[in-house]
Amino acid sequence: MGIMPLALDEKLVESIVGEVMHRLRPTAQPVRAAVAPACPSPLAPQPSATFAVTDRVVTAELLASRLNGQKWAKVAICPKAVITPSAFDYLRTHKIVWHRNTAEAAPNPNKPITRWKALIVTATPSVLQAVEHTESQTFGKQWSHELLGGVDEAISAATSAINRGEVSGISIFADHAELIACRANRSERVNAAVVSDVQLIPALKQYMNLNLMVVRSSGRSFFELRNLLKEFGRSGDGAS
Amino acid sequence: MSRGWKLMKDIEQCIEEVSVEDLQKAAQILRRNAALWPKYAKLAMKDVLRIEREIEKRQNDQQQD
Numbered sequence: 569m570g571i572m573p574l575a576l577d578e579k580l581v582e583s584i585v586g587e588v589m590h591r592l593r594p595t596a597q598p599v600r601a602a603v604a605p606a607c608p609s610p611l612a613p614q615p616s617a618t619f620a621v622t623d624r625v626v627t628a629e630l631l632a633s634r635l636n637g638q639k640w641a642k643v644a645i646c647p648k649a650v651i652t653p654s655a656f657d658y659l660r661t662h663k664i665v666w667h668r669n670t671a672e673a674a675p676n677p678n679k680p681i682t683r684w685k686a687l688i689v690t691a692t693p694s695v696l697q698a699v700e701h702t703e704s705q706t707f708g709k710q711w712s713h714e715l716l717g718g719v720d721e722a723i724s725a726a727t728s729a730i731n732r733g734e735v736s737g738i739s740i741f742a743d744h745a746e747l748i749a750c751r752a753n754r755s756e757r758v759n760a761a762v763v764s765d766v767q768l769i770p771a772l773k774q775y776m777n778l779n780l781m782v783v784r785s786s787g788r789s790f791f792e793l794r795n796l797l798k799e800f801g802r803s804g805d806g807a808s
Numbered sequence: 809m810s811r812g813w814k815l816m817k818d819i820e821q822c823i824e825e826v827s828v829e830d831l832q833k834a835a836q837i838l839r840r841n842a843a844l845w846p847k848y849a850k851l852a853m854k855d856v857l858r859i860e861r862e863i864e865k866r867q868n869d870q871q872q873d
Binding site for chain 1: 815818819821822825826827829830833834837
């Protein structure tokens, strides 16, 4: 007599639990969705906030009207939008970093940002052009450059940056390339080599974990230097 | 040179939407490119002329209004 009501009760409890779970499921989704968006409010921009511009043509007037005098650190622009020269000037003068709104440009917290530095001792027009080109290709996020006065300064800057782990790799452009490589290699963590051919870089990275590339800048064309920087800065390789 | 070529391609897409200031800046960039790369100077100057024609047209329209 006492077993039957218990079995019924169990079935009843199960059906009630099933019904409750069924009813709860649709209401649980909006709650999760409400937490997920982390879009910054345009009323209170933060220093690291990104402002998205969805227009097809981006001009200086458009940016001035959209940004409305507020300080935004980054602007995301549609992948196929046209950015006019005045818009470029506006972004440069207001020191706003911009990027195309693509999956590649989106910040990925799991992927550490690799940083590369070019130290220029002997500055030729091709070197400056190649370094600036490489910087602009990576939106100034991966590459940065510094003009230095002499060999000693370049060696100490490079070794200290590598030893402190500030950069993934450094490229020095100077005429005394062998001297720089030799003296920099005295530091334990520095693996320096004089590179004259782009095809050597993958092998040097693989065998000696190259993290300081020294290039003799005189007599080099823009394309040669650009290719050297491109190959050296290629991520996913063994450079520490 | 690639920047100038891309720039002209972009400008042509939206030539009616960009301001005279933008057109003048584009012409300036193309002129500089023509000076830097003599091989492509003829092409760049053609683009400059096209832009200058557009600027002139805008100015004429303004005067008529």
